[in-house]
Structures are given as C-alpha cells and as structure tokens.
Amino acid sequence: MATVYGTEANANAARRTRRRRAPGLRPGSTHTDGHSSSPARGPASVNSLIEEQIIPRLLLAHSSGVQRGRVTGTLSVDPADAASFASLPLDLDAEELLEVVEGFIARGIAIESIFVDLLAPSARRLGQHWEEDECDFLDVTMGLWRLQEVMRQVALRFPADDSDGDRARSALFSPMPGDRHALGTLMIEEVFARAGWQTEALIEPKRKELLQIIAERHFDVIGLTVSCDCTNANLSDLICSIRSVSRTPGVQVFIGGRMVNANPGIVDEVGADGTAPDARSALVLAEKLVARKRAGSVRTEFPLG
Numbered sequence: 001m002a003t004v005y006g007t008e009a010n011a012n013a014a015r016r017t018r019r020r021r022a023p024g025l026r027p028g029s030t031h032t033d034g035h036s037s038s039p040a041r042g043p044a045s046v047n048s049l050i051e052e053q054i055i056p057r058l059l060l061a062h063s064s065g066v067q068r069g070r071v072t073g074t075l076s077v078d079p080a081d082a083a084s085f086a087s088l089p090l091d092l093d094a095e096e097l098l099e100v101v102e103g104f105i106a107r108g109i110a111i112e113s114i115f116v117d118l119l120a121p122s123a124r125r126l127g128q129h130w131e132e133d134e135c136d137f138l139d140v141t142m143g144l145w146r147l148q149e150v151m152r153q154v155a156l157r158f159p160a161d162d163s164d165g166d167r168a169r170s171a172l173f174s175p176m177p178g179d180r181h182a183l184g185t186l187m188i189e190e191v192f193a194r195a196g197w198q199t200e201a202l203i204e205p206k207r208k209e210l211l212q213i214i215a216e217r218h219f220d221v222i223g224l225t226v227s228c229d230c231t232n233a234n235l236s237d238l239i240c241s242i243r244s245v246s247r248t249p250g251v252q253v254f255i256g257g258r259m260v261n262a263n264p265g266i267v268d269e270v271g272a273d274g275t276a277p278d279a280r281s282a283l284v285l286a287e288k289l290v291a292r293k294r295a296g297s298v299r300t301e302f303p304l305g
Helices: 043-060 079-085 094-106 111-131 137-157 183-194 207-216 232-245 258-262 266-270 279-294
Strands: 003-005 019-021 170-175 198-202 221-225 252-256
Touching (some): 111 137, 111 183, 170 207, 183 279, 207 232, 221 279, 232 252, 252 258, 252 266, 252 279
Parallel strands (some): 170 198, 221 252
C-alpha cells in the first residue's frame, strides 16, 4: 500500500510514490504498527464509524512481512456474489472471510473490484443491518473489524504494480475542507493508482494545506469529493483558488460526491472541468481530460452517460 503522511511507514511502503495523509487516529482505529485498538463504543456512532473510520482504514492499513503476489485478474465481482457475501462478516471470522475473498481472486476477480464491489458494499450492508434493527451494535462492530483485517491482508499481499501504466500522469484527491467523509476520496485514489497513475490523497485537509500542496507539486488532475452541504460560492471559490495557485498550468479539476450526483449541473456553475458518478467513470473522465490537454484542446464537457 501507499505511504501515509504523518505516520511511520514501513520500509516497503516508503519506496512507493503514492502518498496519503491520514487524520489523527481515533478510538477504535488501526494503529500504524499494524495492531488494532478496541472497537468504538456506542450505537449512535455506527454510521460515522463506517463512513469516517472503518472504510477509510481499510484502504490505509499498513504492515510488513507478508508474502506478496502478482495479480492479473480483470473480472468484476458479480452483484449476486456481492449480495451473498455482504452479511458473511457477521458469521465468519477474519481468516474464513479471507479464504472466501482469495477464492474470488483465484477466479480472476480484479483487486480493484474486490475493494469497490465486494468489501465496501459489505461494510455498508452491515450499517443497514444496524439501522433496520437486524443485529446489535457489537455484532456490526465486530463484522466491520473482520472486514478491515481482510482488506489489510488483500492490500498487502497483492499491491498495485508500480511498473504498470503511465506514471507521468498524476492526480491529487481530496474531500472539501471541512468534510469528514473520506470513503469516496480513498476509493477513487485506489482505482487511479491501480490504473497506473501517480496518486496522492488527503484526509480531512485544511484549505490552506490543500492549496499549499497544489502550489508546490505538479498534478495533472485535482479531484474534489463533495459529500457535505456546501454553497456553490464556496466550491467555486476553492476551484478558483486551486487554478490560481496551481503549479500546473491548465490543471484539470473535477468534482464528485453526493452533492454533485444530486445536481450534475453544478459543474458549470462552479467552474469545474467535469464530474463522474463513480470511481471507474472518474478514471475515464480523467484520461479524457489529460489527453485533450496534452493535445492542446480547449476545455470541453465530457458527459459520461
């Protein structure tokens, strides 16, 4: 996996070009030494636990001493299989869950699809079990921690191949400053990195911090996830500031998240270059944006159907 800003990275991770910045560890989070603290307590916190801690930590987990393999799978998880898997963390321990996931990998399922189409939906489904009063908080919490261990093992055993893709392409992903929902940001970063991009992701950035990084480093694409309710004026002002300070002339800025999905027309209103409904579509969009920029094309909207 990638090096994490603000933590002690292990020797293998330190050689990676991808870097992520994580917020301070909270109760119930995974420590950088690979050990876990006790699960967070209190049923009222289950949704925040899923969206703000568990799923992001699935993608930020680090360890060493694990046998690594190369994966060439290109298939996607079948929705029916994902539905059948979704509740297994309530019944199986982490080792048994890992065996199930390794079965998918052995069948040629891409690691990206394991992350996006299998484990993340399972985490969300566990949250739904709690909301619908189908199981208690302890069961949900333990299921989430089993998923975390599975994700950690998969990411460590089957890392992205740095030799694949065009590493000259670079992207920075960040939630809006003040937005604590990191899932979308981390998912999209993982998809881009596995497609061969040089990527970085920020978690809970301050506005000043975000703009400073953009001013100091070259990025072909800046991706903002907008999950919280913010005004068009604030988003437009941030995009204008990004273009003003960017080290990359003509930097391409696209936006996504719940707020944007609910109103795709916001792209024109705030001066972004485009949007996409999910991580895979965002990758297609970014490829088009960068290709057109390198070809000298003017700004164009790219509807993705």
